[in-house]
Every structure is written in structure tokens, then in C-alpha cells.
Amino acid sequence: MSDITASKRALVIIGAGPAGMSAAVAAYDHGIRDILIIERDNAPGGILRQCIHNGFGLHTFKEELTGPEFAYRFEEQVRERGIEIKLNTMVLDITPDRMVTAINEKEGVFTIEAGAIILAMGCRERSKGALNIPGTRPAGVFTAGTAQKYVNMQGYMPGKEVVILGSGDIGLIMARRMTLEGAVVKAVCEIMPYSNGLTRNIEQCLNDFNIPPLLSHTVVKLHGRERLTGVTIAEVDAQRRPIESTKKFIQCDTLLLSVGLIPENELSKSADVVLDRMTGGAEVDEFRQTSTEGIFACGNVLHVHDLADFAADEGAIAGRAVVDYLTGNLKQQKRIRVLTDGRVRYTVPQYITSGKDVTLYYRVSNIFRNATVGIYEGERKLLERRKIKLAPGEMETITLPASLIASIVGDTIRIGLEEDK
Amino acid sequence: MKRKLICIVCPKGCEISVEYDETTKEVLNMTGHACRRGEEYARAECIAPKRTLTTTVRIKGxxxxxxxxDKPIPRELMFECMKVINRAEAPKDAKIGDVIIPNILGTGSNIIASANA
Structure with missing residues (x-):
């Protein structure tokens, strides 16, 4: 690309979902004017455009909004500030020295030299290919988010009799959505003994419509040649192996998969950004700066959030920090690695580099009741918090005050969890 | 009638058992709740559950x-409301917040646009 003259921008943000737009607004409000947001879709909003259900914004705006309404609030803030968004534009490559190569129909391929980059590309759905369900390969198997796009944006119903595999929130939301539009949802199978969705979605999307959540169940076979005609489901044992005697056929023409989300980091890899195996996103410090200098990450590309509100909050953290980076005020005196004990699956950030209060976001690996979450340096306990209930589906936070961070002498600390005896 | 429900007021997720009379709409007995808000939630859920309905409407053209x-509606009216909404059309220039169907089924709740057309 050396023969192409690159234009320069102070800040390039990749993705105009809640995290990217919130990052742009925060960077602008802290003094950076030369901001470009690049979005591959034909409108800003990201995945919120198809999330027409309510439950957004309680945390950010103290009122309950639908996805499009929540996105519109940020879109307005971006527009009021005159921040440029390039729509229908796909970023093809970013380099460790922050050259962004993108393509669209009007300008063709072009390269921008960015002072800083914020990655806000969101996540994608785990698909059937990643699950390997035995049986035939008929039409009628969709990820829940694809079905959501068909129903809510394009007006197509994927089918009439539905089984849902996985109890992620999108699957639960789609169980209600398809029921309201006249389909029959016969079962939601969840391989784990607990649901991964929010309790209120279990109550309002399944229980309201008498849809049975089948915990410790999975789909073991697909049937049908051209179109799905049914699935075989089975209960699983403690090792998640199907129990032969519990196999049962359910007639259906549609299987929706709601089995997890994966941060979409192909671009990050091209910029040598180090990824965390647990989150699937970049390893970052408390400013959300990745291992590649000047490249920051926020929202679902960093780790999958429960609420769009939290993705937007994280965008604001990155947006503010980028301003400090660009003005030479990002003070990083140390690099303390936060280790986890396995019960705590991951934390974001993974590194602490300054002397300010730092909030760690974390997820646990199982359901724990009456437990204590502690942060330790060696044997020394820095901080502990009592928790009545912890679940993998609910992201938790713990804040390390500056005074405690100042007391850390080594370069690692550990976060762990103890259940009451 | 007896019902078990999981409280959604806070992340604790109490399992509340409610015994209530369907005709007199009276709660006879409640166990499992840990706070006042949980008690109120469980009572409303059994006596008069309400829901925000979200869906799509066709745009003319x-x-x-x-x-x-714009206000929660009685839960049992959700399917009736869907029928009304699926027969309706929104104008091409509908803006976010515009009333598309006023006072749906006499509930006092309006169906409003949640995006620009």
C-alpha cells in the first residue's frame, strides 16, 4: 500500500454501535475534534438496530428503551457534535503503526494514518459449524441473531415450529418474538444446569408463553433432507454427555442457535494485538489500551457484555483515555497483571498501569452462592467483597482504590473466590 | 391457585411461592421473598401482570x-394487540416517538414508533 497517499486523522473508530459512538462522544467532549467513525452497515446503531425489544438504557438514561431508541440517543449525540461517520465502509486491514485501510463504493480502497484507533467492531454468534451437531444438513438452522434480523428488519418468518438450542438472551428474546408472530416454540434446550440468560428474560420470554426451558439438555441430531423436519434432544450427565435413554424426537422446521457470542477480532490480529483466550478479546489495561500502542478496544469486541449500557460505558472509558494518549498525558507507571483463579474466569482490564482507582469487570465460571471474592498479592489480601449469588451470565465489578494499588510491590495480583464452608 | 416465580427485582433471584384466589384477586399466602419490593412484584405478577409489547409494523410502501x-399493557392482551398491529400501517415519514396506533384496545397505551421510518 506504500504507493497510496494516506490521509491523516487524529482518531479512527471502527464500528458505530453503542461502544463506538459512545467512545466518539467522550473523545470529542474531552477535546479531540478530528474523529472519524467507520461503519460497514448502511446506518449507525450496530446490532441494536435489530434488537427491537425493551430493557435498554435503564442504567445510562434511567428509563427503559428499545434497542433502536437507545442507539438513536447516541446517534443524536454524534450528530450534534458533527462527528463524521463513513457508512457502507469496510475496514480491510489495520497495521501496528495504525494505518487503516478501508473500502467503499464511492472512494474505492483508501488508507488513513490514525493517531489512535479504537476497536469497536462488536461480536458475532457462535454457529452450528462450531458445534458439530450430528445428522443431516437441511435448511432451517439459524443463529438466533440471524433469525432476529429476518423477523425484525426484513419481515420474514424463518419457520413455524421452533426449537432453540442454548439459553442465551438472544435465543430467549427470539422465543418470545416468534411466539408473538404466530410460531410455536416447542422447547429451549440448555446443556448447562443453569440458564445463561437474564432471569427476567426467562420469566418474560419463556414462562409468559409456557415455553419449557429444558436445562441439562442438548440437541444430539438433526433430521430432514432439504428442510429440517425435527431434532433429537437428550438430557446430559454431569460431564455434558448425552444420556442414551433420555433421547426424544421433537418435530420442528426451525432450530435457532443461541450458544454464545465471540468478539470479532480479525482486524485486531492484523495489528498484532494480543488476545485473551478467555474473553476472545484484546488484553487491555484500565484505559482499554491494547498491547499495541495507540490502539484501544471497547464494547463487545473486547468482551461480551450483558447490557448495551455497559458496552457504551466502556466506550466512554476508551474515548476519554484516547484524548490523554493523543495529548501525551496517559501516565503509565507500572504494569501489574491481574491473574484469575479459574472460578473467576476472566477480568477486564487484565493489566493495571496507573495509580488511579480501577474497576475490574469479571465473570465467574459457575453458579456460586454466599461467596467471597478477594484480590490478593501473594498471601496478602488487598480487598474482599461478599456476594449472595454469582452466575456466569451476570458480569460483576470490583473497584480497587488508588491507595491499595499504590501498596502493590510486585507485578502480579490475583482475584479469587471462596465459597462459605 | 398456587404459583412459583423467580423474582426479577434484583440479581438475587428469590424463588417466591404465592397462593392466591383468582376470582377475588387476593393473595392468600406468600413465601420465599426477601424484601418488600419482591412482595409487590410477586403480587402484581399474580394479580395483574403487565408487559411492554415490542414488535414491528409495516410501513406504507x-x-x-x-x-x-408507551405504557405496559395487561399481559393477557398481548396477542390481541399483535393482531391489531399486524393489520396497521405506519406512514412513510413516521418519526421516533410518533403515535402509530392510539389507545390500543382501550388500554390507555399508545403504540409508538421506536425508530424513524
Whole structure:
């Protein structure tokens, strides 16, 4: 690309979902004017455009909004500030020295030299290919988010009799959505003994419509040649192996998969950004700066959030920090690695580099009741918090005050969890 | 009638058992709740559950517009409301917040646009 003259921008943000737009607004409000947001879709909003259900914004705006309404609030803030968004534009490559190569129909391929980059590309759905369900390969198997796009944006119903595999929130939301539009949802199978969705979605999307959540169940076979005609489901044992005697056929023409989300980091890899195996996103410090200098990450590309509100909050953290980076005020005196004990699956950030209060976001690996979450340096306990209930589906936070961070002498600390005896 | 429900007021997720009379709409007995808000939630859920309905409506000339109720409606009216909404059309220039169907089924709740058409 050396023969192409690159234009320069102070800040390039990749993705105009809640995290990217919130990052742009925060960077602008802290003094950076030369901001470009690049979005591959034909409108800003990201995945919120198809999330027409309510439950957004309680945390950010103290009122309950639908996805499009929540996105519109940020879109307005971006527009009021005159921040440029390039729509229908796909970023093809970013380099460790922050050259962004993108393509669209009007300008063709072009390269921008960015002072800083914020990655806000969101996540994608785990698909059937990643699950390997035995049986035939008929039409009628969709990820829940694809079905959501068909129903809510394009007006197509994927089918009439539905089984849902996985109890992620999108699957639960789609169980209600398809029921309201006249389909029959016969079962939601969840391989784990607990649901991964929010309790209120279990109550309002399944229980309201008498849809049975089948915990410790999975789909073991697909049937049908051209179109799905049914699935075989089975209960699983403690090792998640199907129990032969519990196999049962359910007639259906549609299987929706709601089995997890994966941060979409192909671009990050091209910029040598180090990824965390647990989150699937970049390893970052408390400013959300990745291992590649000047490249920051926020929202679902960093780790999958429960609420769009939290993705937007994280965008604001990155947006503010980028301003400090660009003005030479990002003070990083140390690099303390936060280790986890396995019960705590991951934390974001993974590194602490300054002397300010730092909030760690974390997820646990199982359901724990009456437990204590502690942060330790060696044997020394820095901080502990009592928790009545912890679940993998609910992201938790713990804040390390500056005074405690100042007391850390080594370069690692550990976060762990103890259940009451 | 007896019902078990999981409280959604806070992340604790108490399992509340409620015994109530369907005809007199009276709660006879409640166990499992840990706070006052949980008690109120469980009572409302058994006596008069309400829900915000979100769906789409056709736009005149093509396309779909996301819409919602501006106030929660009685849960048992959700399917009736869907029938009304699926027969309706939104104008091409509908803006976010515009009333698309006023006072749906006499509930006092309007169906409003949740995006620009």
C-alpha cells in the first residue's frame, strides 16, 4: 500500500454501535475534534438496530428503551457534535503503526494514518459449524441473531415450529418474538444446569408463553433432507454427555442457535494485538489500551457484555483515555497483571498501569452462592467483597482504590473466590 | 391457585411461592421473598401482570418500523394487540416517538414508533 497517499486523522473508530459512538462522544467532549467513525452497515446503531425489544438504557438514561431508541440517543449525540461517520465502509486491514485501510463504493480502497484507533467492531454468534451437531444438513438452522434480523428488519418468518438450542438472551428474546408472530416454540434446550440468560428474560420470554426451558439438555441430531423436519434432544450427565435413554424426537422446521457470542477480532490480529483466550478479546489495561500502542478496544469486541449500557460505558472509558494518549498525558507507571483463579474466569482490564482507582469487570465460571471474592498479592489480601449469588451470565465489578494499588510491590495480583464452608 | 416465580427485582433471584384466589384477586399466602419490593412484584405478577409489547409494523410502501407500547399493557392482551398491529400501517415519514396506533384496545397505551421510518 506504500504507493497510496494516506490521509491523516487524529482518531479512527471502527464500528458505530453503542461502544463506538459512545467512545466518539467522550473523545470529542474531552477535546479531540478530528474523529472519524467507520461503519460497514448502511446506518449507525450496530446490532441494536435489530434488537427491537425493551430493557435498554435503564442504567445510562434511567428509563427503559428499545434497542433502536437507545442507539438513536447516541446517534443524536454524534450528530450534534458533527462527528463524521463513513457508512457502507469496510475496514480491510489495520497495521501496528495504525494505518487503516478501508473500502467503499464511492472512494474505492483508501488508507488513513490514525493517531489512535479504537476497536469497536462488536461480536458475532457462535454457529452450528462450531458445534458439530450430528445428522443431516437441511435448511432451517439459524443463529438466533440471524433469525432476529429476518423477523425484525426484513419481515420474514424463518419457520413455524421452533426449537432453540442454548439459553442465551438472544435465543430467549427470539422465543418470545416468534411466539408473538404466530410460531410455536416447542422447547429451549440448555446443556448447562443453569440458564445463561437474564432471569427476567426467562420469566418474560419463556414462562409468559409456557415455553419449557429444558436445562441439562442438548440437541444430539438433526433430521430432514432439504428442510429440517425435527431434532433429537437428550438430557446430559454431569460431564455434558448425552444420556442414551433420555433421547426424544421433537418435530420442528426451525432450530435457532443461541450458544454464545465471540468478539470479532480479525482486524485486531492484523495489528498484532494480543488476545485473551478467555474473553476472545484484546488484553487491555484500565484505559482499554491494547498491547499495541495507540490502539484501544471497547464494547463487545473486547468482551461480551450483558447490557448495551455497559458496552457504551466502556466506550466512554476508551474515548476519554484516547484524548490523554493523543495529548501525551496517559501516565503509565507500572504494569501489574491481574491473574484469575479459574472460578473467576476472566477480568477486564487484565493489566493495571496507573495509580488511579480501577474497576475490574469479571465473570465467574459457575453458579456460586454466599461467596467471597478477594484480590490478593501473594498471601496478602488487598480487598474482599461478599456476594449472595454469582452466575456466569451476570458480569460483576470490583473497584480497587488508588491507595491499595499504590501498596502493590510486585507485578502480579490475583482475584479469587471462596465459597462459605 | 398456587404459583412459583423467580423474582426479577434484583440479581438475587428469590424463588417466591404465592397462593392466591383468582376470582377475588387476593393473595392468600406468600413465601420465599426477601424484601418488600419482591412482595409487590410477586403480587402484581399474580394479580395483574403487565408487559411492554415490542414488535414491528409495516410501513406504507414497504419496510418495517419497530414499535412499542408507551405504557405496559395487561399481559393477557398481548396477542390481541399483535393482531391489531399486524393489520396497521405506519406512514412513510413516521418519526421516533410518533403515535402509530392510539389507545390500543382501550388500554390507555399508545403504540409508538421506536425508530424513524
Amino acid at each position: 414497504g419496510g418495517l418500523l419497530p414499535v412499542r407500547t
